[in-house]
Amino acid sequence: xxxxxxxxxxxxxxxxxxxxxxxxxxxxxxxxxxxxxxxxxxxxxxxxxxxxxxxxxxxxxxxxxxxxxxxxxxxxxxxxxxxxxxxxxxxxxxxxxxxxxxxxxxxxxxxxxxxxxxxxxxxxxxxxxxxxxxxxxxxxxxxxxxxxxxxxxxxxxxxxxxxxxxxxxxxxxxxxxxxxxxxxxxxxxxxxxxxxxxxxxxxxxxxxxxxxxxxxxxxxxxxxxxxxxxxxxxxxxxxxxxxxxxxxxxxxxxxxxxxxxxxxxxxxxxxxxxxxxxxxxxxxxxxxxxxxxxxxxxxxxxxxxxxxxxxxxxxxxxxxxxxxxxx
Amino acid sequence: xxxxxxxxxxxxxxxxxxxxxxxxxxxxxxxxxxxxxxxxxxxxxxxxxxxxxxxxxxxxxxxxxxxxxxxxxxxxxxxxxxxxxxxxxxxxxxxxxxxxxxxxxxxxxxxxxxxxxxxxxxxxxxxxxxxxxxxxxxxxxxxxxxxxxxxxxxxxxxxxxxxxxxxxxxxxxxxxxxxxxxxxxxxxxxxxxxxxxxxxxxxxxx
Numbered sequence: 001x002x003x004x005x006x007x008x009x010x011x012x013x014x015x016x017x018x019x020x021x022x023x024x025x026x027x028x029x030x031x032x033x034x035x036x037x038x039x040x041x042x043x044x045x046x047x048x049x050x051x052x053x054x055x056x057x058x059x060x061x062x063x064x065x066x067x068x069x070x071x072x073x074x075x076x077x078x079x080x081x082x083x084x085x086x087x088x089x090x091x092x093x094x095x096x097x098x099x100x101x102x103x104x105x106x107x108x109x110x111x112x113x114x115x116x117x118x119x120x121x122x123x124x125x126x127x128x129x130x131x132x133x134x135x136x137x138x139x140x141x142x143x144x145x146x147x148x149x150x151x152x153x154x155x156x157x158x159x160x161x162x163x164x165x166x167x168x169x170x171x172x173x174x175x176x177x178x179x180x181x182x183x184x185x186x187x188x189x190x191x192x193x194x195x196x197x198x199x200x201x202x203x204x205x206x207x208x209x210x211x212x213x214x215x216x217x218x219x220x221x222x223x224x225x226x227x228x229x230x231x232x233x234x235x236x237x238x239x240x241x242x243x244x245x246x247x248x249x250x251x252x253x254x255x256x257x258x259x260x261x262x263x264x265x266x267x268x269x270x271x272x273x274x275x276x277x278x279x280x281x282x283x284x285x286x287x288x289x290x291x292x293x294x295x296x297x298x299x300x301x302x303x304x305x306x307x308x309x310x311x312x313x314x315x316x317x318x319x320x321x322x323x324x325x326x327x
Numbered sequence: 328x329x330x331x332x333x334x335x336x337x338x339x340x341x342x343x344x345x346x347x348x349x350x351x352x353x354x355x356x357x358x359x360x361x362x363x364x365x366x367x368x369x370x371x372x373x374x375x376x377x378x379x380x381x382x383x384x385x386x387x388x389x390x391x392x393x394x395x396x397x398x399x400x401x402x403x404x405x406x407x408x409x410x411x412x413x414x415x416x417x418x419x420x421x422x423x424x425x426x427x428x429x430x431x432x433x434x435x436x437x438x439x440x441x442x443x444x445x446x447x448x449x450x451x452x453x454x455x456x457x458x459x460x461x462x463x464x465x466x467x468x469x470x471x472x473x474x475x476x477x478x479x480x481x482x483x484x485x486x487x488x489x490x491x492x493x494x495x496x497x498x499x500x501x502x503x504x505x506x507x508x509x510x511x512x513x514x515x516x517x518x519x520x521x522x523x524x525x526x527x528x529x530x531x532x533x
Contacts, residue, residue, distance in 0.1 A: 016466035017447070019355035022362060031370050032354055038374055040347050056368075 026067060026082070026120055027057045049080050049123050050116045064121070068128060071113075077128040078113070081188070084121030091122060098124050100166050101189050108157035110177070110187045129185050135173035138247045144280045148314050150176075151244045152307050153184035158240065159303030161189055162233040169231070171239030172220040173246065219252050223267040223294050234296035237306055241291030241299075248285070249274045253292055269294040281317035284310070331393035338381055350377060353397055356467070360401055363451065363462070364426045365408070372408060376401045391476075395469060399477035402459065409455075421455040429455065449499040457492035464489060 022028050026047050033045040046053045052069040055077075059066050064083035071078050083094060101112040101124075114125040131137075138147060154176050158168060168175075168189050177185040222238035224231050245253045254265035255272050264270075271292060274285070287309045293299045300306040329337075329345070331352070337345035357376055361369035379400040380393075387393055409429050410419045419429075450458055459478075463469045471489060475482040 016462075017359060019359040022358050023355035028355075028358055031358065031368075031373070034370050035350070035354070035374055035377075036347065039350060039377060040343050042347075 025065075026054050027065070030054055030056070049082065049120060050114065050118060050125070052078060052080060052125060054080070069125075071125075079126045079128040080123050081126065082120045082123045094122055097166055097189065098122065100164055101161075104161060104164060104166070104189075106157050106160045108153045108184050108186055109161070109189070110185050112189075126187075129177050129179050129187075131177045131179040131185065133174050134176040134178060134184070134243065134247065137178040138173070142247070144248055144284060145314060145318070147244065147247045148284060148310055150178065150182075150184045151240065151247075152310055154186055154240060154243075155237075155303045155307045155310070157184065157186045158233075158236045159307070161186075162236070162303060167231065167233055168236045168239070169225070170220075171236050171243060173243050176243065219254060219262060219266075221266065222296070223269075224296060226263055226267055232296065233303070234299050237291050237299050237303065238296075240306075241288050244288050245271075245292065248280045248288065249278060253289075267294065281313065283313035283316055287313050332387040335380060335387065335393060346377075346381070349393075353394070356394075357397070357401055359466075360398070360462070361405070363447065364405060364455070364458070365429075372401075372404050375404050379404065394467070395473050395477050398463065398467065398469075399479075402478060421459075422457075423454055425454055426451040426458060446500065449496055449502075452499045452502075453492060453495040457488060457495055460485060460488050461492045461496065 023032060026049055029045075029047045033042075033047060036042040037044040048054065049067065049069060051072055053072065055068045055070060057065065058068050058079060064081055067080045067082070069078050069080050070076070095115070095117075098112065098115040101109075102115060105111065110129055111127050112124050113127075116123050116125070134150070137150075154171075158171070161168060166189055168186070170188060171186075175187045177187055179185050218226075220239045220242045222231070222235040225235050242253055251272060251274070253271045254262055256262040256265055269292070271289065274280075278285075287306070290309075291299050291306060300309065329348070331349060334345045334349040338349060354373070357373045358369065361372050365372070376397065380397060383396075383400070385396065387396060406419070406421065409421075409424075412419075412429070450461065453461075456478075460474060463474050463477075464471065469477070471485045472482045474489075475485040478485065
């Protein structure tokens with residue numbers, strides 16, 4: 001302990017993360033192998049997840065780590081997401097849903113080729129999609145019609161997943177990729193942990209904390225998710241409509257300076273007012289706002305219903321009779 | 328078992344097996360040191376640090392461990408790295424810039440739970456030299472005079488910095504509990520506000 005210890009609360013200083021554990025993770029092992037090759041001329045040990053040699057780490061989120069790897073059969077690049085949790089129930093659900101994803105083939109869903117388990121945790125082997133996130137794609141004043149078209153593709157993919165009993169739970173711009181052909185590619189189905197649906201406040205908050213929600217996700221979370229109520233496919237409709245609102249209007253529908261304020265705006269349905277100069281056709285904006293209804297039953301009945309309304313609104317705006325609208 | 332100093336001498340004499348043994352002993356510590364301070368791939372910096380030890384002429388005197396020698400080089404390599412980057416055209420200033428300023432993006436180091444995650448996050452949001460002093464003191468167990476030696480600064484300066492660093496960390500932690508920007512990037516403890524939200528929802532009038 002320091003000789004000049006003042007009022008320092010020792011719990012404030014994080015316990016040291018274990019250096020040995022860091023070194024034992026796939027990324028730690030990869031770097032070690034690389035360095036042994038560079039410093040000592042060792043042949044480079046290949047670090048594998050399952051049977052896939054790891055090339056590099058792509059990213060890390062609250063829920064897991066994503067690696068770029070190679071399919072040993074055909075040399076194709078793949079992305080491997082590794083998820084680990086101490087919560088046995090959450091892991092069982094993740095495993096079940098990951099396996100359901102194996103059967104899903106859709107042009108707008110990033111294909112899952114293999115689900116496995118190893119010392120690193122549960123891993124999912126997926127196509128490595130080249131492209132950008134919807135958030136990046138939308139940046140330089142994308143016309144509303146393109147955004148709506150992309151939203152329809154994403155909605156179709158979600159509808160197919162709902163058909164086999166998989167709710168995405170974490171629809172947001174980072175989870176919708178736009179590939180090099182300009183098609184939407186949905187990522188990370190069923191990865192988000194469910195928020196517990198407990199009516200008992202003490203267990204609810206405890207479980208919520210333990211379930212490790214990433215707050216980047218908060219702005220896209222449906223009221224029933226935030227409140228820990230039972231959730232269904234309507235949460236995906238909500239998340240998609242928050243994403244579309246932000247892409248179309250350039251601002252998130254629910255704003256606040258603190259995390260509490262954002263969450264309150266969501267559960268109370270306080271949508272910001274969009275500027276008058278907004279170029280988005282009124283009808284399109286109305287469809288998106290219906291998807292943001294606080295009560296799930298006030299949203300569209302299904303992804304199909306949302307898609308039909310989006311199409312109709314876009315066609316109306318593009319028809320010659322609706323002058324003054326459209327871009 | 329050969330001592331660190333013996334292994335280093337042997338490595339300098341081109342004994343690769345000795346070098347590899349020393350590398351294996353200290354690689355995890357260096358990985359942890361760099362992983363919490365740069366967002367990118369730390370491989371080059373770890374390599375340069377080990378090569379710096381081999382290239383060095385210093386004998387490890389009595390009382391100076393290989394570990395503090397290693398961290399001294401690691402610290403200087405990190406400074407060189409950030410100096411050469413010139414973030415936003417600014418001069419590198421570890422007394423003001425934080426790891427989060429210098430190397431934006433999620434850290435490659437993840438806390439094992441929510442609490443740990445928030446703490447690590449706060450640590451990356453205090454000026455770099457304060458972060459380093461705290462980590463060397465609490466994680467690596469160096470005394471303040473040893474830290475002074477390896478950062479090449481007077482002992483009283485380091486003791487003052489340690490005190491200040493604790494205050495800064497406490498403040499950073501308090502801030503991170505309410506700052507949505509922070510929460511964008513990290514896991515959060517949802518306890519407090521989840522209860523508030525539910526209460527507000529139940530009584531919209533309040």
